[in-house]
Amino acid sequence: GQNIDQPTEMTATEGAIVQINCTYQTSGFNGLFWYQQHAGEAPTFLSYNVLDGLEEKGRFSSFLSRSKGYSYLLLKELQMKDSASYLCAVRDFSGGYNKLIFGAGTRLAVHP
Amino acid sequence: EAGVAQSPRYKIIEKRQSVAFWCNPISGHATLYWYQQILGQGPKLLIQFQNNGVVDDSQLPKDRFSAERLKGVDSTLKIQPAKLEDSAVYLCASSFGGSTHNEQFFGPGTRLTVL
Numbered sequence: 001g002q003n004i005d006q007p008t009e010m011t012a013t014e015g016a017i018v019q020i021n022c023t024y025q026t027s028g029f030n031g032l033f034w035y036q037q038h039a040g041e042a043p044t045f046l047s048y049n050v051l052d053g054l055e056e057k058g059r060f061s062s063f064l065s066r067s068k069g070y071s072y073l074l075l076k077e078l079q080m081k082d083s084a085s086y087l088c089a090v091r092d093f094s095g096g097y098n099k100l101i102f103g104a105g106t107r108l109a110v111h112p
Numbered sequence: 113e114a115g116v117a118q119s120p121r122y123k124i125i126e127k128r129q130s131v132a133f134w135c136n137p138i139s140g141h142a143t144l145y146w147y148q149q150i151l152g153q154g155p156k157l158l159i160q161f162q163n164n165g166v167v168d169d170s171q172l173p174k175d176r177f178s179a180e181r182l183k184g185v186d187s188t189l190k191i192q193p194a195k196l197e198d199s200a201v202y203l204c205a206s207s208f209g210g211s212t213h214n215e216q217f218f219g220p221g222t223r224l225t226v227l
Contacts, residue, residue, distance in 0.1 A: 033215065042220050
């Protein structure tokens with residue numbers, strides 16, 4: 001089966017660093033995405049990993065370990081506008097086509 | 113470049129009524145997706161189209177939900193009759209297929225409330 005786990009909620013202070021973890025189980029792994037979703041808005045693409053290692057993009061970085069079924073999203077120099085839900089999504093190819101499976105999301109609250 | 117368009121943005125209906133949502137993907141995007149997102153959960157795929165053909169509708173409750181993409185561009189999702197548990201945000205997304213990541217671009221969603 002397919003399963004994606006991430007913490008439900010996290011809080012952090014403005015200017016700090018936060019790491020949001022995601023573990024997954026899937027039979028046809030074909031990449032992992034992180035999306036940001038502000039309350040009442042659509043998800044927006046943040047990062048993509050398909051090979052092991054770290055991908056850095058400004059204040060955001062994402063890490064993948066395929067052997068461990070593990071990823072994290074690292075947010076540096078937190079700003080109030082980073083308060084949002086962060087969705088981990090695995091692309092699965094086990095059905096012969098690409099399908100995106102989302103976790104429930106981690107609600108991040110950044111406070112002054 | 114225009115994003116994914118959806119309408120209406122909000123809809124309130126009573127149970128057993130019918131409702132339809134419309135989506136216009138980003139121009140040139142062959143793949144179109146409909147997701148259901150219940151409050152506090154991640155999006156759940158209902159149906160995926162490649163041009164005007166269905167790729168995956170395994171999680172679509174076919175006794176009450178239907179979707180079409182007749183000309184391979186815009187799409188409609190219908191619920192008939194609606195149940196209380198259908199209250200959710202219905203997100204439409206599209207992807208190009210030829211890009212490196214093939215990431216999905218989401219529309220603003222339709223928030224459905226069933227009373």
